[in-house]
Amino acid sequence: MFLLTGILVALLCVVVAAYLWHVRKAYNFFIRLGIPGPAPKFFFGNLSEIIKAKGRPSVAIQQWTDKYGHIFGYFEGHTPILVISDPEVLQDVFIKSFSKFHSRRESRFMSSQAKDAHLFNAVGLRWKRQRFVLNPTFSSLKLKQMSPLIHRSIEFLMEKMADQCAKGEPFDIYAYFKRFTMDTIWSCGVGLDTDMQNNVNDPYLLNSQKMFSPNIFRGIIFILTLLITELTKIWRSIFQDGLSSFEKSDNTGVEAPRVRKITKYEASANILLFIVAGYETTSTALSYVAYVLATHPEEQRKLQEHIDAHFDPETENIMPTYETVSEMDYFDMFIRETLRIFPIAPTAISRQSNEDFRIKDFGTVPAGTLIAVDMYNLHYNPNLWGPLDPHEFHPERFATNRHPMAWIPFGVGPRNCVGMRFALLEMKMLLVRLLKTYTLIDCGEKTRKPFEQLTEMPVIAPKEAIIRLQRRDE
Numbered sequence: 094m095f096l097l098t099g100i101l102v103a104l105l106c107v108v109v110a111a112y113l114w115h116v117r118k119a120y121n122f123f124i125r126l127g128i129p130g131p132a133p134k135f136f137f138g139n140l141s142e143i144i145k146a147k148g149r150p151s152v153a154i155q156q157w158t159d160k161y162g163h164i165f166g167y168f169e170g171h172t173p174i175l176v177i178s179d180p181e182v183l184q185d186v187f188i189k190s191f192s193k194f195h196s197r198r199e200s201r202f203m204s205s206q207a208k209d210a211h212l213f214n215a216v217g218l219r220w221k222r223q224r225f226v227l228n229p230t231f232s233s234l235k236l237k238q239m240s241p242l243i244h245r246s247i248e249f250l251m252e253k254m255a256d257q258c259a260k261g262e263p264f265d266i267y268a269y270f271k272r273f274t275m276d277t278i279w280s281c282g283v284g285l286d287t288d289m290q291n292n293v294n295d296p297y298l299l300n301s302q303k304m305f306s307p308n309i310f311r312g313i314i315f316i317l318t319l320l321i322t323e324l325t326k327i328w329r330s331i332f333q334d335g336l337s338s339f340e341k342s343d344n345t346g347v348e349a350p351r352v353r354k355i356t357k358y359e360a361s362a363n364i365l366l367f368i369v370a371g372y373e374t375t376s377t378a379l380s381y382v383a384y385v386l387a388t389h390p391e392e393q394r395k396l397q398e399h400i401d402a403h404f405d406p407e408t409e410n411i412m413p414t415y416e417t418v419s420e421m422d423y424f425d426m427f428i429r430e431t432l433r434i435f436p437i438a439p440t441a442i443s444r445q446s447n448e449d450f451r452i453k454d455f456g457t458v459p460a461g462t463l464i465a466v467d468m469y470n471l472h473y474n475p476n477l478w479g480p481l482d483p484h485e486f487h488p489e490r491f492a493t494n495r496h497p498m499a500w501i502p503f504g505v506g507p508r509n510c511v512g513m514r515f516a517l518l519e520m521k522m523l524l525v526r527l528l529k530t531y532t533l534i535d536c537g538e539k540t541r542k543p544f545e546q547l548t549e550m551p552v553i554a555p556k557e558a559i560i561r562l563q564r565r566d567e
């Protein structure tokens with residue numbers, strides 16, 4: 094018995110020692126390639142710097158770019174992440190050599206069976222097939238057909254706005270935007286008439302919100318998959334995500350050549366993905382627009398005049414058509430400038446190489462390397478956005494042709510955000526209705542503070558967006 098215990102303990106010690114040796118060796122990755130970066134701490138990598146940056150990876154990344162340049166590496170646990178903000182190298186990775194970089198970093202929360210189920214996670218031919226089938230979901234024709242459904246949700250929101258305006262008090266417009274985007278995605282994506290904006294206890298709303306609420310168990314899994322990546326499958330199998338109920342259906346893992354269909358299993362997974370991807374991103378983007386409008390009254394007035402020039406202010410309730418909204422260049426520039434200054438999901442844009450690749454001045458980077466982008470650096474780079482200071486809000490800067498990698502809040506290349514046109518249409522239709530009738534008023538500290546304390550989990554968001562509404566005809 095003692096002998097057996099002794100052997101088991103000895104074996105365990107060998108396994109632990111071999112693992113620690115493997116971890117230590119991993120830290121040579123960037124040294125071997127001659128790529129600079131912050132020195133990692135054993136086992137934790139550079140996580141302490143991310144925690145010091147108030148838990149915001151994109152801020153830590155921006156600080157490292159300032160220190161180490163446009164190509165550097167850091168470690169999450171002992172996983173090397175290559176960060177690029179050199180626009181030419183990025184253009185090669187995301188566009189020109191896309192065939193080598195069609196994968197993105199695997200979601201830590203997906204169970205192994207659900208791994209390839211939807212567009213965000215699928216790789217290779219499976220991704221290509223799904224994207225081919227799903228791209229037309231957001232074609233001009235489909236968006237036109239969806240417009241009345243979007244407008245139906247806008248009508249509900251406008252009723253709430255009328256109540257809030259009548260009260261004359263500051264309120265959190267972000268909370269309303271969240272219910273609006275959830276309502277819209279359920280009606281456009283699933284075809285269900287939900288009642289989320291009137292009924293805060295709507296079962297679809299409550300269950301959907303559960304997917305986004307902070308969860309200690311998720312946090313533990315996140316840390317474990319970060320630090321001990323080798324056991325990711327085990328951590329995932331402990332965590333049951335929303336896809337588990339579909340798992341045993343038809344995900345065979347076999348990719349039939351040249352089939353242009355998605356399976357029932359993939360359809361369910363993609364619907365869930367659209368709900369996740371379309372809810373918090375778009376409502377958060379709207380909260381930034383609300384903040385910019387309230388804190389830049391001159392810009393707000395200009396946008397209102399632009400809207401008045403396209404829509405008769407007397408016909409408040411008419412649905413803004415897809416065609417007219419799409420023609421409004423200044424409106425488009427206004428939203429683009431907001432998302433340049435306030436990008437929402439920089440960490441969603443990752444790529445993984447499936448072949449070795451060369452980076453000029455550095456050499457060959459091995460297949461399997463994870464690539465992240467410093468979106469803040471690109472969005473605030475004076476060489477890409479000058480001559481006017483990129484920290485200033487100036488929509489007209491989009492009238493000049495910029496580098497294809499200068500503005501990437503929706504990602505870029507063949508694997509960019511498939512829902513971008515839908516999100517922009519939804520935002521524009523709502524803002525036309527809102528700004529035809531109301532002016533958003535700055536409530537001082539209450540408005541500004543939440544936007545000085547953004548969190549990143551993983552969407553970069555304020556806690557609330559407090560403004561007041563004033564009718565324009567008063």
Ligand code: HEM
Binds near residue numbers: 197370
């Ligand atoms: C303001 C709103 C939104 C923002 C800022 C945003 C941002 C992003 C970003 C940064 C990516 C990664 C792109 C890349 O890796 O190059 C992405 C991917 C994706 N987004 Fe969005 N998104 C938004 C709205 C939406 C909506 C409304 C939907 C669906 C209804 C959606 C569905 C997706 C999907 C399915 C992908 C994965 C695409 C693929 O891998 O082929 N997103 N999004």
